[in-house]
Amino acid sequence: MNALCRAALGLLLLALAGAGPARAELFEAHEFKLANGLTAVVIPNHRAPIVTQMVWYKVGAADEPLGKSGIAHFLEHLMFRGTKSVPPGAFSRIVAENGGRDNAFTTHDYTAFFQQVAADRLELVMKLESDRMANLQITDKVVTPEREVILEERRQRIDNNPAALFDEQLDTALFLHHPYRIPTIGWESEMHGLTTADARAFYRRWYAPNNAILVVAGDVTTQQVKALAEKYYGDIPARAVPARHRVAEPPKVAAARLSMKSPRVSEVSWTQEFLAPSYRAGDKQYAYALEVLAEVLGGSADSPLYKGLVVDHPLALSAGAFYDPNVYDLATFGFSARLKNGVAVADFETAFDAIIKHALEGGISNEAVERAKKRMVSAAAFARDSLSGPARIVGAALATGRSLDDVENWPERIGAVTLDQVLAAAHLVIHDDIAVTGVLMPGPTS
Amino acid sequence: MQPMTRFIALVLIVAPLALLRPLEAGAVTIEKVESPGGITAWLVEDHSVPVVSTSIAFRGGAALDPDDKAGLAEFTADLLDEGAGELDSTAYQSKLEDLAASLDFNVDQDNISARLRTLSANLAPTYDLLHLALTEPRFDAAPVARLRAELLDAIKRDLHQPEALAYRLWMKSSFAGSPYARSTRGTAQSIAAITPDDMRGLVHARFAKDALVIGVVGDITPAALKPLLDKTFGGLPEHAAPDPLGNIAVDRSNAVIVSDLPVPQSVVVFGQQGIKRDDPDWYAALIVLNILSSGGLTSRVALEVREQRGLAYSVSASLDPLQHAGLILGHVASRNARVAQAIDLIREEWRRMHDSGPTAKELVAAKTYLTGSFPLNLDSTSRIASILVSMQLDHLGIDYLTRRSALIDKVSLADAKRVARRLLDPDGLFFVVVGSPANLSDARRVAPGG
Numbered sequence: 001m002n003a004l005c006r007a008a009l010g011l012l013l014l015a016l017a018g019a020g021p022a023r024a025e026l027f028e029a030h031e032f033k034l035a036n037g038l039t040a041v042v043i044p045n046h047r048a049p050i051v052t053q054m055v056w057y058k059v060g061a062a063d064e065p066l067g068k069s070g071i072a073h074f075l076e077h078l079m080f081r082g083t084k085s086v087p088p089g090a091f092s093r094i095v096a097e098n099g100g101r102d103n104a105f106t107t108h109d110y111t112a113f114f115q116q117v118a119a120d121r122l123e124l125v126m127k128l129e130s131d132r133m134a135n136l137q138i139t140d141k142v143v144t145p146e147r148e149v150i151l152e153e154r155r156q157r158i159d160n161n162p163a164a165l166f167d168e169q170l171d172t173a174l175f176l177h178h179p180y181r182i183p184t185i186g187w188e189s190e191m192h193g194l195t196t197a198d199a200r201a202f203y204r205r206w207y208a209p210n211n212a213i214l215v216v217a218g219d220v221t222t223q224q225v226k227a228l229a230e231k232y233y234g235d236i237p238a239r240a241v242p243a244r245h246r247v248a249e250p251p252k253v254a255a256a257r258l259s260m261k262s263p264r265v266s267e268v269s270w271t272q273e274f275l276a277p278s279y280r281a282g283d284k285q286y287a288y289a290l291e292v293l294a295e296v297l298g299g300s301a302d303s304p305l306y307k308g309l310v311v312d313h314p315l316a317l318s319a320g321a322f323y324d325p326n327v328y329d330l331a332t333f334g335f336s337a338r339l340k341n342g343v344a345v346a347d348f349e350t351a352f353d354a355i356i357k358h359a360l361e362g363g364i365s366n367e368a369v370e371r372a373k374k375r376m377v378s379a380a381a382f383a384r385d386s387l388s389g390p391a392r393i394v395g396a397a398l399a400t401g402r403s404l405d406d407v408e409n410w411p412e413r414i415g416a417v418t419l420d421q422v423l424a425a426a427h428l429v430i431h432d433d434i435a436v437t438g439v440l441m442p443g444p445t446s
Numbered sequence: 447m448q449p450m451t452r453f454i455a456l457v458l459i460v461a462p463l464a465l466l467r468p469l470e471a472g473a474v475t476i477e478k479v480e481s482p483g484g485i486t487a488w489l490v491e492d493h494s495v496p497v498v499s500t501s502i503a504f505r506g507g508a509a510l511d512p513d514d515k516a517g518l519a520e521f522t523a524d525l526l527d528e529g530a531g532e533l534d535s536t537a538y539q540s541k542l543e544d545l546a547a548s549l550d551f552n553v554d555q556d557n558i559s560a561r562l563r564t565l566s567a568n569l570a571p572t573y574d575l576l577h578l579a580l581t582e583p584r585f586d587a588a589p590v591a592r593l594r595a596e597l598l599d600a601i602k603r604d605l606h607q608p609e610a611l612a613y614r615l616w617m618k619s620s621f622a623g624s625p626y627a628r629s630t631r632g633t634a635q636s637i638a639a640i641t642p643d644d645m646r647g648l649v650h651a652r653f654a655k656d657a658l659v660i661g662v663v664g665d666i667t668p669a670a671l672k673p674l675l676d677k678t679f680g681g682l683p684e685h686a687a688p689d690p691l692g693n694i695a696v697d698r699s700n701a702v703i704v705s706d707l708p709v710p711q712s713v714v715v716f717g718q719q720g721i722k723r724d725d726p727d728w729y730a731a732l733i734v735l736n737i738l739s740s741g742g743l744t745s746r747v748a749l750e751v752r753e754q755r756g757l758a759y760s761v762s763a764s765l766d767p768l769q770h771a772g773l774i775l776g777h778v779a780s781r782n783a784r785v786a787q788a789i790d791l792i793r794e795e796w797r798r799m800h801d802s803g804p805t806a807k808e809l810v811a812a813k814t815y816l817t818g819s820f821p822l823n824l825d826s827t828s829r830i831a832s833i834l835v836s837m838q839l840d841h842l843g844i845d846y847l848t849r850r851s852a853l854i855d856k857v858s859l860a861d862a863k864r865v866a867r868r869l870l871d872p873d874g875l876f877f878v879v880v881g882s883p884a885n886l887s888d889a890r891r892v893a894p895g896g
Contacts, residue, residue: 047494048474048824080743089753093744097811099818101742116822148756155711156759156779160608264707266602301539310592311536317596340595371544378546381565385497385664386826 027390030222031404034229036238037210039398042225043217043390051122051218052388054114055129056395058213059206061186062108062179062246062329070186071202073106074150074194078203079113080104081142083135088142091128098124108180109328110399116388119219123228130232133212136203143196151192154185162262163269163440170438173256174273178249178329208239213398217391249275249330252434261443267317268339269440270348276333276429278325280401287325288413289425290333294321295372296364296422297356298335304363305335308355315343315351328400333429345439353432360426369419377411474824476834476844479668483676487660488834488844489668492827496566498664499827500576501835503559504657506689508630509770515640517632519558519652521597522645523551526560528589530578535589538575547572549579553630556769557839558652563828566665570674577678580653585642597637604629608713608880609777611894615705616715616775616878624694626771655679657686661834663827694771695719702789702877702889712785712881713777716792718871720765720772723840730857730865731765736812737804738795738870739763739776746799750791751778757788774869786885789877797872803863817851 029043061072082088095102100117102125115125158164168183175181186194214233216225252275276290277283298305298320309319319337335356339348383389397407479489511518527542527549529535542549547564549572560579564572604610614629621627631637658679662671696719721731739747741762751761763776780788804812823829837846879886880894 045494047492048821050821050824089744089749092742093811096742096744096815096819099815099820099822101819101822116819118818118821145754145756149752149759152711152756152780153759155781160709160711160713160779264606264709266606267599300543301536307536311588314592314595317599338599341599375543375546378565381496381546382563385495385499385828388825 027384027394029390029394029404029407032222032226034209034234036234036236037208038212038214038229038233038236040214040216040225040229041394041398041404042220042222043215043394044220044222045217045387045390046219047387049119049219050116050387051119051216051220052114052116052391053122053125053129054112054215054217054391054395055133056110056112056213056215056399057207058110058211058244058399060107060109060111061182061184063206063244064179064182064202067190068194068198068202069182070150070184070191071194071198072111073184073186074147074191075199075202076104076106076111076113077146077150078138078142078199079132079136081146082137082139083131084137085135086128086131091132094128095125100125106184108184110396112395112399114388114391122216122220122224123232126228126232130236133207133209133233134236136207138196138199138203140196143199147191147194150185151188154188154191158183158185159188162260162264166258166260166269166438166440169258169260170271170273170436173258173438174275174332174436175330176250176252177247179246180327180329206241208241209233209236210238211241213395215391215395217387244328246329255433256436257439258437259439259441261441263442263444265440265442267341267442268343268345269336269438270339270345271334271336271438273332273334273436273438274429274431274434276323276325276331278327278329278331278400279406280327281329281331283428286421286425286428287331289417289421290323290429291325291376292369292372292414292417293422293426294323294333295376296368297321297359299372300375303368304355304359305337305352309337309348309351313351315340315348319352326396326400326402345441356430360423360430364419364422366419369417369422373414373417376414380411474830474847476847477668478844479662479671479675481672481675481680483680485655485658485660485675485679487662487671487675488838489661489666489671490663490830490834491667492663492830493665495827496665497827498564498566498569498662498666499831500562500663501559501661501828501831502562503557503659503835503839504652504654504686505557505659505769505839506652506657506686507554507556507558508628509555509625509691510652510689511625511628511632513625513628514636515632515644516628516636517597517630518636518640518644518648520553520630520632521593521637521640522583522648523553523558524593524597525585525589525645526551526579526583528593529584529586530575531582531584533578534584534586538578542572542575545572545575547575549576555626555630559835561828561832569666569670573674573678577681580649580679581681583645583649585645587642590642594637594640597631598634601629601631601634601637604631605894608707608709608711608779609715611705611707612713612715612878612880615703615880615892615894616717616876619699619703619878620696620717620876621694621771622697625691626694626768650683651687654683654686656684658682659835659838661831661838663831663834691770694768696771696773698871698874699876700873702879702886703892704879704881704883704886704889705892705894706882707880707894709881710781711779712782712879712883713779714785714789714877714879715775715777716789716875716877717763717766717773717775718874718876720767720774721869722772723767725772727861727865727868728765729853730861731869732816733809733812733854733857733862734799734804734866734869735764735774736816737808738799746795747792750795751780751788755787755791757784757791761788761792763792782882783884785879785881785883789879793872793875796870796875799866800870800872801867803859803866806859809857809859809862813854813857817854820847820850
């Protein structure tokens with residue numbers, strides 16, 4: 001059952017990570033702006049008489065005031081707890097009674113709300129969503145039990161799970177200063193202290209039409225959406241929204257090594273992470289090459305990491321590389337493996353280092369790069385085989401400072417990556433002397 | 447950076463049709479395609495994207511594994527894409543990758559299934575690979591050793607995860623002595639005992655035409671599909687080994703049992719005897735459970751446990767029909783100090799629904815939701831293909847999607863009340879708690895392994 005939960009999250013992350021963005025012209029997406037600054041994107045898809053409405057706010061956990069960790073996500077929950085005209089709990093009830101489903105999610109960079117409904121109910125959900133953009137009522141009566149809910153969410157996702165707890169600590173080692181070091185759900189001690197006033201202040205500061213992106217995908221036309229958007233969102237006045245000034249990450253000059261023992265772990269999990277450019281930040285011209293690098297090193301059956309560490313000389317049960325450039329500030333490039341029973345960490349690391357060294361010093365063939373690119377671009381066709389997938393890809397891109405064109409040109413940019421660029425990107429990012437290495441292993445806690 | 451979501455519908459069980467909503471007639475046209483060689487598939491043509499998704503299933507799953515080889519179906523399925531015919535593991539997987547195809551095998555208690563997605567231009571060579579996997583899997587020593595290690599790791603990992611532990615304990619306690627009591631993964635001991643010959647035996651005995659159902663969705667015509675069906679499945683034996691399992695009852699218990707684990711949040715799996723998919727009261731039961739405990743936040747249980755009191759992030763329960771048994775299974779997780787209160791509230795709501803049934807207003811709302819939201823499932827070719835397979839496994843008929851709204855709409859308030867009373871068993875609701883719960887000192891303690 002946990003696998004189901006993970007699978008669902010995995011799919012979501014895949015979509016959000018831009019793992020398979022297809023060409024926007026194939027989505028036939030159209031973008032327009034209302035006078036109050038609201039950005040809107042329509043992605044027509046007439047396969048079935050259904051629509052997805054998403055509203056993305058360009059604010060996330062990395063925009064929280066110091067000491068108020070978790071407030072962005074807490075506010076996401078409170079957005080369902082009532083306005084002047086829609087009482088607490090009624091939002092989801094109305095959506096359900098109209099045959100729809102709704103949910104929301106928060107990351108470091110954005111907060112998004114969505115409903116899936118029959119196409120003829122689009123107006124209803126636009127009315128509901130626009131209402132809470134301007135008229136949310138946050139009271140102690142709803143804040144008190146909802147704070148318990150997010151604390152239970154933290155226990156369920158993090159505190160009950162040694163791997164998640166360890167990941168949280170690793171992030172603090174990778175990001176020395178930037179708020180990506182702070183967990184989106186919040187530190188427990190600070191979550192206890194989040195108040196009604198905190199939530200109201202965060203809402204007033206960030207939730208404005210000029211800081212939002214409306215994405216509607218499905219059985220609609222741009223004209224229909226334009227008319228409805230004007231009608232429901234058009235009257236909400238623009239407000240001054242602060243620039244997203246996150247503190248800069250200082251240069252990393254030291255390697256870090258974290259280890260954790262847990263009696264609830266059966267085998268060693270090993271990770272190694274590096275700060276990396278994203279699509280928007282750092283040496284961003286390397287972002288596409290880094291995506292290809294991750295695919296070349298660990299994305300296929302004959303990749304050096306999988307074949308070398310799992311198949312040919314099996315030291316690990318799994319091994320791969322990961323990279324998600326779809327973030328507002330610096331990204332993470334990393335490797336992970338689950339060691340076979342009885343394999344010493346040092347022996348694994350010797351083998352791992354040799355594989356990476358060989359790959360970076362001429363071991364990656366032009367053919368491997370071309371095959372990886374072909375797999376990635378082919379996979380883009382599958383992104384179109386869904387209604388909500390393209391909406392998520394477009395929304396996440398726009399909420400992290402990218403354009404519709406960037407999404408549209410993703411296959412071309414991947415296609416243009418060369419072996420030299422892949423190697424240059426690898427040499428830019430992968431350096432032993434600034435690696436953050438994590439070892440989670442079985443054993444009694446102290 | 448994992449997004450935090452407002453809620454997760456922690457569905458314990460894969461019961462696709464329990465989640466299905468009826469379709470507006472004509473939104474999707476299902477065609478029965480029969481090949482010259484007699485292979486039947488259900489097809490939904492959709493040429494909007496150059497993609498084809500295929501789902502297949504063989505009736506008969508992990509429940510048919512021999513006791514001393516429990517986990518055989520899962521272990522075998524893990525190896526089907528690890529080398530076949532002339533291709534060793536790496537060659538087979540590389541070929542799939544170069545075709546931009548994904549192939550996943552899955553095993554549950556009742557079926558062995560596969561999902562295949564590829565570009566329509568690559569369909570024929572991808573089906574060739576599926577054919578090889580089903581007819582000439584190699585079971586080479588190296589991948590067998592590798593996958594055995596992976597499976598043993600997964601079994602060990604389950605022993606540390608409160609969700610998996612609670613679910614295992616629930617099934618083990620409720621199905622004592624029957625195959626449903628076992629994990630589909632088997633045990634360390636049974637996995638160690640399985641040989642490649644056992645796997646070949648399973649392939650031979652189970653992968654047969656009369657056990658097979660097929661759903662195909664996407665950019666392909668019936669004329670193009672027919673020869674592919676013969677080429678891919680035509681060589682399978684006619685008949686699968688018979689399924690000896692009859693009806694399997696759920697042991698009734700009103701107990702709360704606790705397995706101690708040092709975690710801050712107790713994880714609870716709860717449930718009782720349910721009904722099977724072919725029960726005449728199915729639709730009334732679906733409505734009653736939707737009102738009582740659906741996965742969203744609008745159910746009675748979610749209102750009491752989460753919205754009013756903040757006792758949990760996720761709480762839900764739903765029908766979980768197996769081939770040979772009916773179940774209602776639910777899940778809740780609450781911090782150790784409050785979990786006893788969550789359990790009391792669930793039992794209370796169970797009793798209230800049993801005694802009085804839903805209100806007229808709740809009935810209308812549930813019907814609107816269950817009928818109106820069906821088209822949301824038509825989001826992708828792979829989801830529709832899974833629906834086509836579930837419909838066939840459950841013998842629902844090719845016109846089912848057009849009938850389903852009416853089946854739900856005709857449930858009366860009296861029906862719903864009668865079924866709530868028949869089905870819900872507040873005194874037979876069995877809770878398994880994994881954690882360090884307070885205020886449950888009377889509960890029986892069991893070791894994680896049971």
